[in-house]
Amino acid sequence: MITVGSLSSAKIALADAMPPHVISMMDFDRETILKIFAYADQLRLEQPALRQVHRGQTVATMFFQPSTRTRLNFEGAANALGCSVIGFSDPKTTRAGDFYQESLEDVVKFTGAIADLLVLRHFQTGVSKVAAACSPVPLLNAGDGYNEHPTQALGDLWTMHRLLNGVEGRRIGLIGNPEIRSLRSISLGLARLGAAEVVFLPAPDSCVPEATINELCQHGVGYDIVGNVQELLLRCDVVETIGVRHPDHSKHTDTPVAATTAPDFKLTADLIRRFGPHVWILHPGPRTDELEQDIDGMTNAQYFQQARNGLFVRMALMSALLAAQGK
Structure with a gap:
């Protein structure tokens, strides 16, 4: 007690x-x-x-x-x-x-x-x-x-910390636009906590901000960019996705967008079993089709505990x- x-x-x-x-x-x-x-x-x-x-x-x-x-x-x-x-x-x-x-x-x-x-x-x-x-x-x-979005990042980082017994020396995968506020803050936190490498799977037409790269390098944390979820699952201990379809965060309200996530950016139960059976999966929400609901029952799925x-x-x-x- x-x-x-x-x-x-x-x-x-x-x-x-x-x-x-x-x-x-x-x-x-x-x-x-x-x-x-x-x-x-x-x-x-x-x-x-x-x-x-x-x-x-x-x-x-x-x-x-x-x-x-x-x-x-x-x-x-x-x-x-x-x-x-x-x-x-x-x-x-x-x-x-x-x-x-x-x-x-x-x-x-x-x-x-x-x-x-x-x-x-x-x-x-x-x-x-x-x-x-x-x-x-x-x-x-x-x-x-x-x-x-620092409080979201700290909650997500604590989840990684608990799952991995510390993120120092670990490889963390991030799916989505690295300029989105949650991924930006997570990246800065991983730099401070001494991850071995942050591996990005950026959304189409997005890139890792230079300021993020500088922070990672300044703290001795490596970074890389891959092209699909299979590569990410093979390399990482944790994969966090925010999806690749987002509203404009500089607007007061969100506008719905009818689109589907391309296979290269989509996590499925089959891909996790084949390429990352020991990889923890996180998502801050809200999700659309980038994270299939049949993953929810797998031990890899930690996004409800993350919340x-x-x-x-x-x-x-x-x-x-x-x-x-x-x-």
Whole structure:
């Protein structure tokens, strides 16, 4: 049994290492990421009643862009910590989306006046940094345009860490546009955690950003590009796919696209059995046809546990930020 004292020690250790806001994976070093994992693991093992260490505090979720897993994960994590949750999931229900077109800065300042911690998802690339600069309380980036999605990355990285007993020296495969915010943040995290190699299967007409390559090289992490899922399965310990068909993340709403995933980018149960029987498969959601549902029953499929892991990582992040604020 994890004791309240050990939970407090882990929280304090992480709070001392945390940046004032969670905006980018660039804000974390390896040691801090491992402290996040350690506190998340202790929260996972604790009795639910003893996790509620932030009763009486309020988390506000401000979602200017659609979300299922990220919003529910944050709200579930806040509730599990004992926090009250306020906020909106559609800006059209706020003064930012009606006649007044209230500025983001004012939304952040006014909401920060009645909440202890803010969670922001927005379609504008890089806007989380702007919001954090005017926020009176800690702010977490829940995805901002084509910039980053650090909390998704940390949850996914913790999943890899748990499955592999650490990602150091491992080969991780990523399917999709490397410029999408989740893959960008995952790549930055893998650089800091010392993966042996990140192997990309980029979506058609996409490429690995130069900034991502520079980060991998700076941390001594190799990278490569392959042309199909078979090559990826043969080379990697974990494969995470986000698919290759995406909406424009710089828009407020998504536009449905009727198309199918080409075979080179599609994971099937048969391909996994033939080319990667020991490869763990991850997907942050939402999925379309790039990940067949008959994979769900295979031991390789870890994407539902991945979503569960994201809950505890967000609990750890919010708890540490709230603790640091209270010093």
